[in-house]
Amino acid sequence: MTVPKYLFVLLWLTLTMTFTVYLEPSGHHFDIDPDETILDAALRHGHAFPYGCRSGICGACQGRLLEGELNYATDRPPPPGARDMPRGTTFFCQARAASDLIIEVKEITAVENLTVKTLPVLVQTKEQLADDVMRLYLKLPQDEHLRFLAGQYIDILMKDGRRRSFSIANMPRNDHLLELHIRHVEGGDFTGYIFEQLREKDVLRIEGPHGNFFLRENSTRPLLFVAGGTGFAPVKSILEHAFVEEMSQSMRLYWGVRGEADLYLDALPRQWAQQHPDFRYLPVLSEAPPHWQGSTGYVHEAVIADLAARNEDFSAFDVYVCGPPAMVRAAFAAFREHGLDEARFYSDAFEFQAPKTGG
Ligand SMILES: Cc1cc2nc3c(=O)[nH]c(=O)nc-3n(C[C@H](O)[C@H](O)[C@H](O)COP(=O)(O)OP(=O)(O)OC[C@H]3O[C@@H](n4cnc5c(N)ncnc54)[C@H](O)[C@@H]3O)c2cc1C
Numbered sequence: 001m002t003v004p005k006y007l008f009v010l011l012w013l014t015l016t017m018t019f020t021v022y023l024e025p026s027g028h029h030f031d032i033d034p035d036e037t038i039l040d041a042a043l044r045h046g047h048a049f050p051y052g053c054r055s056g057i058c059g060a061c062q063g064r065l066l067e068g069e070l071n072y073a074t075d076r077p078p079p080p081g082a083r084d085m086p087r088g089t090t091f092f093c094q095a096r097a098a099s100d101l102i103i104e105v106k107e108i109t110a111v112e113n114l115t116v117k118t119l120p121v122l123v124q125t126k127e128q129l130a131d132d133v134m135r136l137y138l139k140l141p142q143d144e145h146l147r148f149l150a151g152q153y154i155d156i157l158m159k160d161g162r163r164r165s166f167s168i169a170n171m172p173r174n175d176h177l178l179e180l181h182i183r184h185v186e187g188g189d190f191t192g193y194i195f196e197q198l199r200e201k202d203v204l205r206i207e208g209p210h211g212n213f214f215l216r217e218n219s220t221r222p223l224l225f226v227a228g229g230t231g232f233a234p235v236k237s238i239l240e241h242a243f244v245e246e247m248s249q250s251m252r253l254y255w256g257v258r259g260e261a262d263l264y265l266d267a268l269p270r271q272w273a274q275q276h277p278d279f280r281y282l283p284v285l286s287e288a289p290p291h292w293q294g295s296t297g298y299v300h301e302a303v304i305a306d307l308a309a310r311n312e313d314f315s316a317f318d319v320y321v322c323g324p325p326a327m328v329r330a331a332f333a334a335f336r337e338h339g340l341d342e343a344r345f346y347s348d349a350f351e352f353q354a355p356k357t358g359g
C-alpha cells in the first residue's frame, strides 16, 4: 500500500511546527517546540518561571491553562488534571504545547533583570574537599562578570551538547570567580571527568545564572536551611551573602550527610556560629560512628525533632532546602505536616539531567 504524499507533509509539518505561549498577566510571549516542556521553553527564552523539582512532584511550577491544548509525555507522573486540583491547574515542568497557549503564571520579578550569559571560564583551582567532593574555582574572562542571586546555579556545557547543573557556592559580591562543590556520582560521565581528567588551567564553558532557589531578601522572618551533601554549596552562598548584608533575623542550618568526613567544610559553619550569635549550626549524620555526640538519622526528621524540642513549628520560618531529590521531597511532605507555610518553602532538588539537553 502506498502512503499518500500529503500524509508525509502533514507529519513533517507537525514535527517542525512551533507554537506560541502567551503569558497572563504580564503579556509576555515566547515560541515553544512541541517536544519541550513549557518550563524548559520559558527558561530558554529568559522568562523567570517558578519551579522546584522539575519532576511533576512539588507543584512549585504550577499555573493555569486559560486557552489551548496540552500534551504530556507518557513516562512522566500524572498531570495535575488527573489529581485533585482546581480546573486548569497545570504543572509547567510536565506539560507541552499541542497548540498556541494562553497561560496564567506568577513570574518571578527578582530574576527578570539578570542576563543569562554563555562564557568560557578558566579552571583556576581544583581542590579535593572529601573523597567524593571537589571544589572548583572558575575564573571568568577579564572584564566579564556574572551577576547572580545568592543560591542560583550555572550549567556547564559539555562538548557534545549535554549540560550539567551546579550551584554557585560563593556570594554574588565575588562575581568574577565562581566556586563550585561537585560530588562525584558513581558512573557519572561529567563528574567522573572532573575528578579524573580535568586539570587546572583547562577551559570550560558555562551558561547562567539559572534558578529560583535564591534568598528572598525582602523577608524578615527567621530562616531555616536544610542542606543534603553538596546541597551545602548554594546555602553557603546565601548565608555568606546574608552575613555581609547584615540581615538581622535568626538563621539556622541543618547539614545532613552520611559520615563525619562528608561534612567537607564543617569548620566554616562552626566559625559562622561563633561570629554570629543568631546563627545555629546542626550537622546530622545518617551513619554516625559510636563516638558521635550530635544529631543522627535523616536530616528532615532531625529538623522536626529539634523544632519540637524547642516548642516550635515551621509556620514562622522561611525554609530553604537543597540537595538530593528524595531528601527535598521528604522534607516538603514532612514539614507540611508540621505547620510549614508552603509559599515560604524554597528548594533546589539536585536532579540528574535528562539525556537529551538537561535544560
Ligand atoms: C539545579 C541543580 C543544581 C545542582 N547543583 C549541584 C551542586 O552544586 N553540586 C553537585 O554535586 N551536584 C549538583 N547537582 C547535581 C548534578 O547536576 C549531577 O550530579 C550531575 O549532573 C551528574 O552528572 P554526571 O554526568 O556525572 O552523571 P550522569 O552521567 O548524568 O549520571 C550519573 C549516574 O546516575 C544515573 N542516572 C542518570 N539519571 C538518573 C536518574 N534520573 N535517576 C537515577 N539515576 C540516574 C546514570 O545511569 C549514571 O550512573 C545539581 C543539579 C541541579 C538540577
Ligand code: FES
Pocket (backbone or CB within 6 Å): 051, 052, 053, 054, 055, 056, 057, 058, 059, 060, 061, 062, 091, 092, 093, 094
Ligand atoms: S512539579 Fe514542576 S517543578 Fe516541581
